[in-house]
Amino acid sequence: MTDSSSDAPKPPAAGQAMWGGRFSDKPAELMQAINVSIGFDRRLALQDLAGSRAHAAMLLKAGVISSEDAAAIQQGLATIGEEIAAGSFPFREEYEDIHMNVEARLRELIGAAAGRLHTARSRNDQVALDFRMWVREACERTAALIQALQKALLAKAEANAETLMPGFTHLQPAQPVTFGHHLMAYVEMFGRDASRFADARARMNESPLGAAALAGSPFPIDRHMTAEALGFARPTANSLDSVSDRDFALEALAAGAISALHLSRLAEEIVIWMTPQFGFIRLSDAFTTGSSIMPQKKNPDAAELIRAKVGKALGSFNQLSVVMKGLPLAYSKDMQEDKVPTFEAFDALELSLRAMTGMVLDLEPNAERMAAAAGAGFSTATDLADWLVRELNLPFRDAHHVTGAAVKRAEELNCDLPGLPLAELQKLEPRITQGIYDVLTPAASVASRKSYGGTAPDQVRAQIKRWKEVLQ
Ligand code: ARG
Numbered sequence: 403m404t405d406s407s408s409d410a411p412k413p414p415a416a417g418q419a420m421w422g423g424r425f426s427d428k429p430a431e432l433m434q435a436i437n438v439s440i441g442f443d444r445r446l447a448l449q450d451l452a453g454s455r456a457h458a459a460m461l462l463k464a465g466v467i468s469s470e471d472a473a474a475i476q477q478g479l480a481t482i483g484e485e486i487a488a489g490s491f492p493f494r495e496e497y498e499d500i501h502m503n504v505e506a507r508l509r510e511l512i513g514a515a516a517g518r519l520h521t522a523r524s525r526n527d528q529v530a531l532d533f534r535m536w537v538r539e540a541c542e543r544t545a546a547l548i549q550a551l552q553k554a555l556l557a558k559a560e561a562n563a564e565t566l567m568p569g570f571t572h573l574q575p576a577q578p579v580t581f582g583h584h585l586m587a588y589v590e591m592f593g594r595d596a597s598r599f600a601d602a603r604a605r606m607n608e609s610p611l612g613a614a615a616l617a618g619s620p621f622p623i624d625r626h627m628t629a630e631a632l633g634f635a636r637p638t639a640n641s642l643d644s645v646s647d648r649d650f651a652l653e654a655l656a657a658g659a660i661s662a663l664h665l666s667r668l669a670e671e672i673v674i675w676m677t678p679q680f681g682f683i684r685l686s687d688a689f690t691t692g693s694s695i696m697p698q699k700k701n702p703d704a705a706e707l708i709r710a711k712v713g714k715a716l717g718s719f720n721q722l723s724v725v726m727k728g729l730p731l732a733y734s735k736d737m738q739e740d741k742v743p744t745f746e747a748f749d750a751l752e753l754s755l756r757a758m759t760g761m762v763l764d765l766e767p768n769a770e771r772m773a774a775a776a777g778a779g780f781s782t783a784t785d786l787a788d789w790l791v792r793e794l795n796l797p798f799r800d801a802h803h804v805t806g807a808a809v810k811r812a813e814e815l816n817c818d819l820p821g822l823p824l825a826e827l828q829k830l831e832p833r834i835t836q837g838i839y840d841v842l843t844p845a846a847s848v849a850s851r852k853s854y855g856g857t858a859p860d861q862v863r864a865q866i867k868r869w870k871e872v873l874q
Contacts, residue, residue, distance in 0.1 A: 420502045434495070439738050443500040444493045445745060447486050449532040450500050453611060455479055456631040458519055464622045466522060471515040478512040479504075499738075500532070501525045522623045524615035526645040526733040531611045533741065535632065537654050538603055540748045545599040547755040548592050548661065549873055554762040555592070556869055559585040563862045565769050566776040566844045567682065575779030578844035581767050583857040586865050591664045593869070598657035606650030609634035613644030616732040646732040648722065651744050655719040658751045662715035665754050669709040672761060676702045682772050683765045689757075704757045711750040718747035776844040780809045780819055785841040785850065794833050804831050 419425070429437070455476060462472035482504060485491035497503040502525075508516035562581040569579035609629035612619060618641040625637035638644040675682035685702060693699035721743040725736055783805050790801035807830050812822045820842040827834045840846055852858040855865070 419498065420505065434498075437498060437735075438495050439499045439741070440493050440495055440497065440503055442742050442745065443529075443532075443738075444503075445741075446500050446529075446532040446536055447491070447504070448483075449535040450504050450528070451479055451483050451486070452535065452632060453528060453531045453628075454504065454519060456628045457523055457611060459631065460624050460628045461518075461521060461621075463627065464624055466621050466623070467518045471518050474512040474515040475508070475519050478508045478516065481511055482507055499525070499529075501528050522612065522614060522619040522621040524613075524645075526615050527610050527613040529737075530613070530645050530647070531609060531632070533648075533744075534606055534610065534650050537651050537744065538606060540744075541599045541603040541606075541654050541657075544658065544661070544748065544751060544755070545596045545603075547752055547759070548596040548599070551755055551759045551762065552589050552592050552596075552869065553873055554759045555585045555589045556866055556873070558582075558762055558765070559589065559862065560866050562767060562769075563859045563866065565767055565772060566848060567767075567772040568776045568779065568781055569857070575775070575781045577784055578776040578781050578847045579857040580848055580859060580862055581772060582859070582862045582866070585762075586862060586869075588664070588668050589865075589869055591667075592661070593872070595657065595661040595664060598660065599654070602650065602653040602657050604635075605653065607633075607635045608638040609636070610638045610644035610647075612637060613641035616642055616645050642732045646729070646734075646737075648726055648737060648740050651740055652719065652722055652726070655715070655722060655744060655747055658747050659712075659715045659719045662712040662751055662754065665751075665758055666709045666712040668758065669705040672705040672765065673702050673709070676700075676705070680771075680775075681768055682775070683767050685761065686764050686766075689761045689764045704761055708754045708758055711754050714750040715747050718743035773844065777818060777820070780812065781844060782819055782842045782847045783809055785847045786819060786838065788850075789838050789841050790831065790834075793835075793837065794831070796831075 419429070458467070458472055458475045458479070461467045462469060467475075482491060485507075492507065493500075493503055494506070497506045505516060505520065508519065559582040562585065563583075565581040566578055567581045567584060568575040569577050569584070609625065609632055611628045611632070612623050612625035629635075629637040638647075672683065672685075674680055676685060685700075687700075689702070689704050690700045691703045693701065722740055725739045725743075729736055786808060787798065787801040787805040790796045790804060791798050794801075796804070808819065808822060808827060811826055811830070812819055815822065815826070820839060824834070824836060824838075827838065841850060848857050848859070850858065852861060855861065
C-alpha cells in the first residue's frame with residue numbers, strides 16, 4: 403500500500419516523535435530534557451499494557467479495527483509484556499514517555515497495525531487510566547501492609563494484656579494502663595487508615611479511558627466494556643473531568659500522609675521506650691544499629707527513619723496539591739509532575755509499614771521496669787480520689803483536694819501513695835479506712851477501669867477479640 407517514492411506523509415520513523423507530523427524541526431535538547439518522563443513513568447508499563455489490551459479488544463468488538471489488526475496488536479502487546487517481565491524491554495528516552503515507548507515498540511514488532519491502537523484514545527485519557535490503576539493498586543498494597551502491622555500489634559497486645567505501664571499525658575505519668583491497651587490504641591489508628599484507603603479506592607474506581615483528549619470520541623466506543631475489563635465499577639461521566647482529575651492521587655496521598663503520621667508517633671514512642679532512662683522495651687540486633695565511635699550504643703535507627711519519612715508523605719501531598727492548584731480544564735502538562743511525588747510517597751510508606759511491622763514483632767517489653775514506672779509519680783492518685791467519691795460520697799472536687807494533700811504528704815515523707823500510713827490519710831479525712839489500699843496499686847487501678855474501651859485487661863481482651871475477627 404505505501405508508496406515510498408511519493409511525498410505522502412509517512413508514519414513516524416524510528417526516533418521521530420509520534421506527534422511529529424506538523425513539525426519540521428526536532429525539539430531542542432533542553433526541551434527534551436524537561437519533557438521526557440520515561441525515567442519515572444516506566445513504572446506504569448504494566449498498567450499501560452493492560453489498558454491497551456482492553457482498548458484493543460473493545461475497538462474490535464465495536465468494529466473500529468479488523469480482527470487481523472486486533473490479533474496482531476494483542477500478539478505484540480503480549481510480547482511486550484514478556485519483554486518487560488524479562489527486563490529486556492527497551493525504555494528509550496527518544497520516545498518521551500511510557501505510552502509512546504510501548505507504541506513505538508509495538509510498531510517495531512507488528513508494523514503498521516500498531517498505529518490503529520491509538521484510535522479513539524489520547525495520551526490524556528491513557529495516562530489518567532494508567533496512573534489511576536497504579537494508585538488503585540498502591541491503595542490495595544498499603545491497606546494490606548497496614549493490616550499486617552495491625553496483626554503484629556494485636557499479637558503483642560494479646561501477650562501484654564496485663565503488662566502494666568504508666569499511661570502519660572503531657573508525657574508526665576498520669577494513670578497506669580496496660581501495654582496491651584497502649585498497643586491497641588495504634589490498632590485503632592491504623593484501622594482508620596486502612597478504611598481511608600478503602601474509601602479512596604472505592605471513589606477512584608471509575609475508568610477515564612475513552613474520554614480521549616478531552617471531549618470524548620466520535621467512534622462507537624464502549625466505555626462500559628473497557629471499564630469492566632479493567633476492574634472499574636463504571637466509566638467516569640464527564641470527559642473533561644476524566645483527563646484533568648487527580649483527586650484519586652490526592653486522596654491516596656492524604657490517606658498516606660495520615661498513616662505516615664501515625665507511624666511517626668509509634669516510632670517516637672519506640673525511640674523513647676528504648677532509651678536507658680525509660681528502658682521499657684528491648685529491640686534485638688535485627689532492628690538496631692551500633693555507633694562507629696561509641697561501642698556501648700544500640701540505636702533505634704529504623705524507628706527514627708520511619709519518624710522522618712513522614713516528611714516524604716506529607717511533602718508529596720503538598721507537592722501534588724501545588725501542581726494541581728489553579729490548573730484550568732482540561733489536561734495540562736503540569737500533570738506529568740503528579741507521578742514522582744506519588745511514587746516516592748508510597749515507596750516510603752510501604753517500606754515504613756514493613757519496617758514497623760518487623761520492629762513491633764521484634765520488640766520485647768521489660769515488664770518489671772514498666773510495672774515499677776506504672777506506680778511511680780503518684781499515678782494512682784485519681785483512684786484515691788475516686789474511692790473517696792464512691793465510699794464516702796465526697797463531691798469529686800473535694801476528693802480531688804484531699805488527694806492533692808495526700809500526694810503532698812507522701813512527697814514530704816518520701817513514699818508513694820500505697821506506702822502512706824493510714825494515720826496520715828486519716829489526718830486528711832478521718833473516715834478513710836484500710837479498704838483504700840485496695841485501689842492504690844497500679845494493678846488494682848488498671849483492673850478497675852472496666853468501662854467500655856477502658857484499660858482493664860478484660861476490656862483489652864474484648865477489643866483484641868473483636869479486631870481478630872475484623873482482620874480475619
Ligand atoms: N507523559 C504525559 C503525562 O504524564 C502523558 C500525557 C501527555 N499528553 C499530552 N497531550 N502531551 O502526563
